[in-house]
Amino acid sequence: MKELAKNALAAKDFLATVTTEQKNRALSAIASALRNDAQSIISENKKDLEKGREAGLSQGMLDRLMLDSGRIEDIALAVENVARLSDPCGVVLDEIKRPNGLVIKKVSVPIGVIGIIYESRPNVTADAAVLCLKSSNAVILRGGKEAICSNTAIAASMRGALSGCGFDPNCIQLVTDTSRESANQMMQMSGVIDCLIPRGGKGLIKSVVENSTVPVIETGSGNCHIYVDESADIDMAANIIFNAKTQRIGVCNACESLVIHSGIIKKALPAIKARLDEKNVEIRGDERAQAACRGVLPASEEDFGTEYLDYIISVKTVDSLDEAVRHINKYSTRHSEAIITQNEKNAAEFLQRVDSSSVYVNASTRFTDGGEFGLGAEIGISTQKLHARGPMGLRELTTVKYLIYGEGQIR
């Protein structure tokens, strides 16, 4: 790890002076290399799959792990897409001329060295590396042990491409030790790693947040709510809820809980249930929800705090917008929440008071995503408030630096 740290600092210094054109050439070279090395990457991936089957990984896990030529082509296309995005570094964000003649420029610059600790899917190895490269950051990647052969092959391919176009290959480094110890060491690399981004399940993220002395961007879990206001269009509500709950159940922006105004629940909940029944979604509600609609099972206090990632949804009945906001701010993970309403005043109050990264009026929570927001790429969705909140694109992989031009000024 010491060698890795030294290499990362040298790569950071190298990246401080590369131009946009140089970076884009390197990204093209990486896309070509991944295509050229597809067969060897696939054969390394087969080893991971075999070990995974022996270890009894679920079908879903194995599918996420699997690479074929189509998926590698998708990765290469994604790399080329990143090359086309504009350079987030070197943007003059502010320019101040002081009465004493000092000129102060606030400029976007790379963060420096970024550490990514992630699980299973090997495409993250390429996706994260090229976003860091485009933003002139050196990256230290530490994937999971299930994907180690695939990750090693992908990293070798990318590093070869970097060397081939005059780049320090250590701009992209992979930690091949997949023990818990290597992750713990990364969390203590203050002075080397400037920012640590965990990507994966709740357990991984919790462990990084609790143990890291390096600044962390928490990505993550989404216990997302949809509030059906008294004035909601019921068809629209049912349609949005069906989409937000069932379009993809395993994602962080899926809806996990409904909050429904008592004045509309008797009409709204049966209509919503009729839609959710199409996919056999289990509905767990409080007493009033159970009374309002047949087939609603009882919800416990615990249900309201649960991100199911499954065909299950909870329902809370409220008597006011105020009660809805309080319930949501108590149980949400501050990811995405929506109000369905025809009342503009209520919409405005909901937008203002709900303390989440993305707050919707009359739309599905499933839109919280870098691509859907038009950011071009995404390295994660931040559920914390410092530095980045919501979908994180290239801009969020930069920091600022003040450049001050003087002619001998003293204080």
Added chain:
Amino acid sequence: MKELAKNALAAKDFLATVTTEQKNRALSAIASALRNDAQSIISENKKDLEKGREAGLSQGMLDRLMLDSGRIEDIALAVENVARLSDPCGVVLDEIKRPNGLVIKKVSVPIGVIGIIYESRPNVTADAAVLCLKSSNAVILRGGKEAICSNTAIAASMRGALSGCGFDPNCIQLVTDTSRESANQMMQMSGVIDCLIPRGGKGLIKSVVENSTVPVIETGSGNCHIYVDESADIDMAANIIFNAKTQRIGVCNACESLVIHSGIIKKALPAIKARLDEKNVEIRGDERAQAACRGVLPASEEDFGTEYLDYIISVKTVDSLDEAVRHINKYSTRHSEAIITQNEKNAAEFLQRVDSSSVYVNASTRFTDGGEFGLGAEIGISTQKLHARGPMGLRELTTVKYLIYGEGQIR
């Protein structure tokens, strides 16, 4: 602390909907209250001073602790100054219209609940509280035990003013338990405190960074360098170095180390020493620095990593700009560094490669300060890279929220 947490969350919800005018009225009321309560604050301060004398605090510490009517008037004026600054919340930073008709607004919003852990100077109690209030953040203040009577009196005065104009007084809360335990509890208040800002000495900051699971903004220490390039104007160099080292020795933006090009050191160092001699600054240099100038004492490796905060400065001799940059990036705390040069190319390279919050050409490092940068106010100087870097003003006390306006869109 549980009560404090509950109160902070309620105050956060209250602050989510207050207007700029309401906040400014509250700030005026706070300024008036502090003036009206000056005598009782001063008499509480006397208790702290007495205990401090008994405990053997240094004259410098006692001076920092002391409040008189002049200092309270300064605090009140600072509060009024904050009232005049523009509101950092509610600024639309970006507006995206998507092909599916969704309108996405990225808006600046309060962070929520901010915790400040600080030492000695009681003016921080008011300064930090009003910056948080102006940015619609609830604040939990935890000052040092030396200032507890003063802090309690100041907080009571401010809270009274808040109540008087219809505000939840818990927008400003002071932790009266000054044990280490109360600070540790704040560091674990995830879900309540959104951001923790330590202000004080190295030990305090290190402890918060290492123990907090709440996101932290590291403020702080400055091992600031000035590099005298081969092409430097020697008079300008001596003048800037004299200012940066001696104008105020105990501050984080004071210069602690010189890096001098070997091609100019024989001329430059004697001239620099002549100026520094005026204030009896001790110079500790490497062998070439000692050879270049009489009276330079030997420096150890440890000297280059030391923030003296004293009339001492270290000198490193280098043969190139590249070596200077490497030395600085190795030893600096990423606060403020300067190059003295007449060579524009070297200036540009130094600005680009030195990895610090504020990098100067031909000016004193002492300018790294919210006031000097024209930010209007400052809650600290961040030496980390996430969220805020360099002097932090009101804007850095906000985060963003995405507001998404739909008409039934689903994915």
